[in-house]
Amino acid sequence: MDSSFEQVIVGSDEFPGDAELSLLETLDHVLNRGLVIAGEITISVADVDLIFVGLNVLVSSVETAHEVLRERQQQSLPTSELAERPGD
């Protein structure tokens, strides 16, 4: 059934049906939105637009999308485990 309404949960551990959409929306949020506080390094808005357009093309390459989405599946480390990691 082709529904006219679709709810894509992107913020949870479940993998949404449309992985490409999830990736694009994440990129849009992180690269284009969010508060801009003038840190000591800044990225120009024009640059980000170009990056984002480029990413749209890139994301249609399924391989790359999967590579990036694998990052999404990284589990959070319980703090107790962190304490046992070798020091820097």
Add this chain to the structure above:
Amino acid sequence: MSESVPITSEQNKYPSGDGYYVYCIAETISAEEIVVDSIPAAIEEGADLELITRDKLTAIASRVPMSIFGEEALAERLSNAAWTAIRAMRHEQVVEHFAKQTSVVPLRFGTIYLDRSGVEQMLSDQKEQLTAIIVKLQGREEWGVNVYCDRDALLENITSVSARLREMAAAAKQASPGESYLRQKKIDALRADEAKVEIERAIGEIERKLTARSDGVTKLRILTVETTEHGDLKAKFAFLVLKVEFEHFRFAAEELARQMETAGIRIELTGPWPAYNFAAP
């Protein structure tokens, strides 16, 4: 024999030392509680997450090498889409980790300070604005609404969808054969225009009805034309929704989708997101 080591442009380009990459800002009490349980992976392998606190506000940050995140080095890396996409995903993971449990101010990608004191200074300077945003976003989340239109489906049904064309069709039926033929021709000529009108009307209705169920709305510009299996992307919104009210919001969206199905309109909800689109003071 003395050998002087020329300072190459490489060395200027890639400064040594570390800086601090900041993901988001939250209330200190909440941030400290959250990291007791678990800490997400940082933006760069080998980096850790740190809390940089100034009074009631805490920046969630990572110490990162300036050889990667210095201004020029970063600009170069950003031209590599895969590199950028992976860092963006990691940034999002961190923000979501905190946003799930407390109100955060999500920062845009690429906020970097040369040292901790810079971050602390920012928290002090921006204290009022940051606190106001945290309060504004408390108990709320962002939901994206994408509106698509299947143009073929719309055109097929437009004579029944458009009130104006419905009237004209009714009048054409009443007329004599010759007259009726001419009226029908006129209807056909207007279909494309009416389709446009209908799309705009539908988008307006979606915006109005969902705004009534939310705490804030922003219409987003569409950067690239997107054609999917659902049709063309016609409008994109971000809504700020109280978590406890989300079911009402979703119900309203579902209802709109049902009503607009014949018009080939499809509504897609994405989220929940940390409120990136509502993070401005």
